[in-house]
Amino acid sequence: MIKRILIVAAIAALPATAFSQSGPTSGPIIRDPSGGSTRDPALAGPMMFGPALTRDPSGGTMIADHSAFRDYVMSQHVRSYHVRQPVEVGTVLPARGVTYHAVPDAYGAPGYRYTVVNDEAVIVEPRTRRVIEIIE
Template identity: 35%
Template sequence: MRKFLLAVSAASMAFSGVAFAQTTVITQDPVTTNSTVVLPGEVRTYVMEQPIESVPYEGDVLVGRVLPDTVEVRPVQGYDNYGYTIVNERRVIVDPQTHTVIQVLE
């Protein structure tokens, strides 16, 4: 009986480790977790340090909003998948191909 309980305990521990391992994902692309996008820290730092003028924009600046082509999106150095601009005094990270707002920085 003792060997049986030991075997069941060992099997439970082994399977729980597999379950935990499957929930860990490592990626370099933006990750959406509910309504938050997790970006490489270097992208945020770069965008926060750039001295550019704010562009006026009618409407709310929201994640998922597509900015018009009249809004200049600048590249993030070293990260081709990210662009940035300042709209209505708010810094935003943008998909440079689609002009879709990825994140609004506060």
């Protein structure tokens, strides 16, 4: 009888321990602009959270035609968000206050998002809000 109670208690405790952690637990720790820090699972290797996003393996650009994409973004009248820090590749954008839009398939970066920050169009990895390309 006691064995059954212990087994039931152990099984009941499993979901609580599995979901007790908040946020990603893999990847290096990066600074979040909101003042805290977060782990960046995109830098940890193969993803467990949905399909992995692809990137040019040579580390080059995601968008094949920058001028056409910039024209597309400007035609969408996307509001520019302003952040205090300079925006560069690797910058993690704030979790609140920024709206991200899907990059159309025609521009060759499916799964990624774009927004305008400090009057510059940027491509963002959606899970981490990390800037991966600045469109000039």
